[in-house]
């Protein structure tokens with residue numbers, strides 16, 4: 174560095190040029206040279222400062238808008254700071270941040286680029302009534318896979334059905350005393366919840382409720398009921414990418430549990446595990462310790478269960494499946510909402526979302542889904558009344574330990590990959606420099622021989638958050654010779670248990686862990702595209718009678734026994750039914766109503782098939798007729814269609830193929846048959862040659 178300049182110099186002053194002739198005295202030329210150096214240094218300095226001023230944010234810096242984060246702002250700020258990114262707490266003037274953290278919903282601001290931490294429609298879909306509908310639809314198609322959601326009715330609409338079922342149960346099992354839990358739709362924090370034993374005890378109000386079978390034999394720890402908060406991160410819808418956090422929370426009741434009796438039905442501190450409720454109890458235990466107290470980490474619960482001889486790995490696997498299937502159930506409608514909000518031709522932001530799943534363990538350690546929270550609390554402090562009317566916010570280390578890694582890793586997963594790589598390269602360079610510097614210190618004792626410690630922000634950045642497909646980085650962290658935490662056995666697929674602060678907590682559930690295994694559960698996502706194609710009015714989420722007629726006509730459903738009149742009647746009936754269930758919604762058939770129409774038509778059209786096969790065949794058939802060519806891959810071919818296609822295949826060999834394709838539009842089926850026949854022939858050939 175140049176020495177400080179005592180004299181103020183004019184940077185624009187002409188620097189005297191070097192002359193070959195040494196006409197002036199030696200002393201004079203030395204002074205001149207010094208002056209010239211000073212001037213040159215000064216000019217360089219002013220130029221750098223000017224460049225710095227012009228550049229608002231360096232290109233590689235990842236920017237996060239937290240202006241709408243409200244009570245999530247503190248924790249997001251902490252993570253952004255630790256990652257060395259730039260936070261815009263009041264929003265950026267040109268509105269072009271990489272990540273937007275909203276507290277409420279997707280529509281908080283008009284974001285057109287970057288990624289927002291909310292999906293359009295998720296808030297609505299995760300409410301109790303909508304969740305119940307999504308679950309019922311899946312239970313209808315996959316009864317064996319969706320047993321983790323308790324039997325639920327919508328009130329007041331299904332009050333008669335509910336009463337009838339309760340009475341039937343009573344008649345069949347007179348000694349059995351079943352309890353039900355009534356929960357207001359859209360309620361949270363245990364507000365307005367009560368337990369009943371008789372349908373007549375339901376209090377009719379202007380609000381909608383769900384009533385659910387109460388799990389009256391939960392698994393208890395130290396005699397207390399508790400539930401688990403599992404964090405699931407939906408990274409993208411198309412392709413579907415789901416992550417789960419292996420660390421979570423267990424929230425305990427504050428009064429020892431007793432099986433429900435008329436006497437204790439009103440005891441909220443015994444039956445409801447909500448933190449917001451139990452914190453008011455005199456027996457609530459706030460601790461800095463993760464292993465006791467009324468709020469604990471998931472890993473501490475697993476350790477406890479393991480010490481009691483239970484298999485926490487097996488429970489976690491079950492929980493993973495609950496999380497996966499829950500997102501699968503929400504995905505079809507979420508897809509409709511997303512595509513209606515951000516059509517392919519419109520520029521819009523990408524979305525991601527952290528969901529909080531509330532799970533209860535039954536006496537025999539089976540996970541039961543109670544609720545999906547679209548905005549789980551990310552607070553890391555709690556209120557304490559230090560004097561009457563004076564509240565102080567106390568830092569909660571347990572909350573911080575659980576929530577910070579989830580947010581930090583989520584941010585890293587959604588950050589622009591290019592910027593992340595730039596940042597990674599820079600941080601690697603500076604880390605290496607630091608390591609080289611520290612290695613330059615003379616080795617004195619055995620302690621100094623341990624490998625140099627990498628700073629926390631570098632450790633986070635050195636992990637693979639830049640994408641799974643891009644492995645071309647020279648100094649990639651997965652390099653086994655890098656000597657960082659990537660040397661340790663990969664944590665991304667390990668099961669629960671106490672994890673070290675260096676381990677990742679989020680790992681990919683889908684497609685990563687369960688890719689291909691449960692894909693058949695995603696069949697209804699394809700109906701979302703059919704629904705959108707036939708909607709007619711853009712950005713509407715309701716299908717009118719014309720749209721419905723168009724759907725049946727375009728998909729060629731009005732042949733073989735389904736007349737136009739029958740289609741109209743079906744629309745009127747379903748519309749009436751779903752309007753009754755959706756009193757606050759606009760006219761037209763909602764997506765769930767459309768799904769019911771699909772199920773009804775499938776039942777009529779493909780009589781010989783099972784429920785699932787019929788629906789899948791109908792979807793194949795509709796896709797083929799709607800020319801969803803590239804995506805349509807027939808998996809189920811009903812007998813009638815198989816015979817029809819085989820017939821046509823024969824004709825094709827006689828007539829011109831182009832004319833034929835125009836006539837039928839079912840070249841997918843034909844291709845399918847062709848492939849199948851080819852395979853058959855190959856198999857027969859193989860058998861013959863073996864013989």
Ligand code: ADP
Nearest residue numbers: 360361362363364385386387388445446447544
């Ligand atoms: P909220 O959104 O108001 O928190 P939840 O559905 O999460 O409503 O229910 C609140 C609490 O009630 C849960 O944390 C759980 O302790 C208890 N609970 C809810 N549903 C059931 C159920 N079906 N069986 C047993 N306990 C339940």
